[in-house]
Amino acid sequence: MSGILNTKNLSMHFMGVKAVDDLTVSFPAGLATGLVGPNGCGKTTLFNLISGVYDPTAGEIFIRDKGFTRIKCTKLRDLKIARTFQDCRLISQLSVEDNIMLAISKTGTYDSILEVGTEDYEEFLDHILETISLSHKRHELAENLSYGQRKLLEIGRALASNADIYLLDEPFSGLFPEIVEKIKSIINDLKAKHKTIILVEHNIALIKEICDNVVVMDAGKLLKQGKAEEVFADEKVKHAYLGE
Amino acid sequence: MEYIINLFILFAIYGILAISLNIVVGYTGLLSLAQAAFYGVGAYATAILMTKFDMNFFFTVIIGMIVCALIGFIIGAILSKFKGDYYAIVSAGLTIIIFNTLLNCEGLTNGPIGIFGIGRPTLFGFSFSSNINFLILCVLTLSAIYYLNKHLVNSSFGRVLKGIREDERLVRVMGHHRKTPKMLSFVFSASLTSVAGSLFASYLMFIDPMTFQLHEAIFIFTIIIVGGLADLKGSMLGAVIMISLPEILRFLGLPQETAAQLQQLIYGLLLVVLMYIRPQGILGKYRM
Structure with missing residues (x-):
């Protein structure tokens, strides 16, 4: 396992809808990773699985190389994971x-x-x-x-x-520029302290500015992972997410 | 003067009942209608132990609290899985079960006849047999329960309870458990309610099961809705208002039947008006 937080064949099905589908992904320690993808691609569901809000249908989550088939919400603090919510x-x-x-x-x-x-x-x-x-x-x-x-x-x-790992679900959505700047500076402080940040965000410019890595999801699956420039230059990503 | 003392004793007893219920309803957000059950168990524990076993009042209070805590623990463990309407229905069920038990276990409770001749408390030779002494005991008990609850609601545990009433899952994500605090608040409330029952039995020196029916649970619920959810002083204010109301009507010189009907009408009107202009109650800090 290369990252501080990894998933292996992780799935979450709701009445036949595959919100997260056999997802194997790795989030490196001490870096900010942007988690992007079209609406309904499973980003928030992935956060909910990592934070124990949902129990996975299948697969495993590895935190600091320790595997979990389900994570209890109440153990998040012990696992040094913190999260914010989209709503x-x-x-x-x-x-x-x-x-x-x-x-x-x-x-x-x-x-x-x-x-x-x-x-x-x-x-x-x-x-x-x-x-x-x-x-x-x-x-x-x-x-x-x-x-x-x-x-x-x-x-x-x-x-x-x-915490050591921060799951931030659309922290910039609907905010005035001055609060966006404030939150950016807080995230940059966390980065300076080598905290691991996973950021769900639709604003590509912000992702490029803040994140070291990007994970693109589509229909619950991993579409692409890597450095921001190379990910956003990928034809599949352009087609699935950027609509180009 | 005796009349005023009697009134203040009732303020104190219902103040204890309301404070105890507010922990579950106002602070934890659970719609409990089980208060009359624990009130009855406490009252009967004192009545039975004092009349049949000649036990000291204060020991009967402790035994009543333990019995209520045990019942509260068992029922609370079941109830901690529920919230909202389901919680209200299951807890109301407990009140109905306890009422029927008190009514039908004639060998122990004398059934519908009730228990007579319950004594007043004595402690180290000092008797609380006069109403003024009994009032002092009630006020001391109310004060102790008030400060105990004040500590609880201002503690980190109290903060978790307030979190649970709004968003159980969020509280869990913060690392706190939900079932244990819900159950403990219920157990704590149950054992304190039992104290009010013991005082009530000793004060009237007679009890029967009719006092501990579902309408009594609704009356105590109304006290905290009027006085204020999630406010201990509000609980006491609610008790004063709701106990005083029929007394005020008494002085209007209305025929007894009319006064009784008018009392229900005023209770209903009070609730409707409060829900409209101040849903958290007069001093309340939490809106349901």
């Missing part, structure tokens, strides 16, 4: 601080009952809030944030988990 999932009736604390606070039942307040995490929390420019919204309910701020908070929550 921006937050606990809307919790404050910004509490949303981030969910990713930091103790997970054991008895430990979590005894843990009150945020004093132990104050410095780290301040750092995260500063990184996502939401320090002034610390006690605001997530439901009162703008769309861009919600996207930032979701990324902040992923950062708070201090």
Whole structure:
């Protein structure tokens, strides 16, 4: 296995629809990989399989060379994997601080009952809030944030988990240029720290700018994988995804 | 004065019931209608143990809490797989089962006749037999339960509960379990509800199964809807409002039958108006 995260013959079928179909792909450690493909090609389903939201119909996922036929959601933190969602999932009736604390606070039942307040995490929390420019919204309910701020908070929550692998599902979609720049700078910081980033994005210019590698999926299968320039120059990719 | 003391005792007992239910409904987002069941078990534990075994009230409270925790553990383990309407239906089923058990196990519960002659608490020679002393005991108990719950909801565990009520899967992706917190909040609520039952039995010195029917569970549910979901002070405020309402009607001099009908009408109207203008309740922090 060459990457930190690999799949081998991974499949996910929904009532006969092959969302991910016998996919064998590798995501190298410490690099940003763009995961692209037409709508419905299985990018988000792949994220859902890696993060344990779905159990695969067949195949295996290898994380740091350890194979899993299914991954439990609750083990993601132990596996040092963090993810964001395409539809921006937050606990809307919790404050910004509490949303981030969910990713930091103790997970054991008895430990979590005894843990009150945020004093132990104050410095780290301040750092995260500063990184996502939401320090002034610390006690605001997530439901009162703008769309861009919600996207930032979701990324902040992923950062708070201090993971090695980040699965970012369309973090730039529908955002103003200044928030796009903010998120780009956060991703670049992660790259500088040699974190592994898998980025689902439809904006090819952003993929070319941020990602070292690109994986192209089509109809649940791997179409092409490699350096961005060579992948986007490929005739099959142009035809299937870029429509050229 | 005795009347006011009696009223405040009821405020405290229903305050305990409402706080306990709010942990499950307001903080965890589970529509439990099992409160009357645990209220009944607690009350009967005290009634049976005090009258048949001459046990001290405070021991009966502990035994009642343990029994409710055990029932809560078994039912909670089943209920933790459900959410929403299914949770409400299964938990209502528990209230109906417990009511029928209390009604039909005549050897133990005296069936529909109920249990008379339940004593008032004594502790190290100090008696809570007067209503004012009993009120002090109720207020102390309510305060202890309030602060215990305040700690719980402000802890990381409380944050997980609040997360579960909105998005169980997201909470799991954050590394937290969902079934254990749901079950524990139910067990915790069940054992605290039992305390209210014990106080109620000792206060009235008589209980029968009719008090612990589904309509009582709905009444306690209404208290937290009115006072406020996910707010402990709201629970107590709700108890004060809902207990005071029939008392206010009493002073209007209406015939008893009319007052009873009017009371139901006002409860209904209150709920409709609140759902329209403030769905989280007066002091509530969570909208269902």
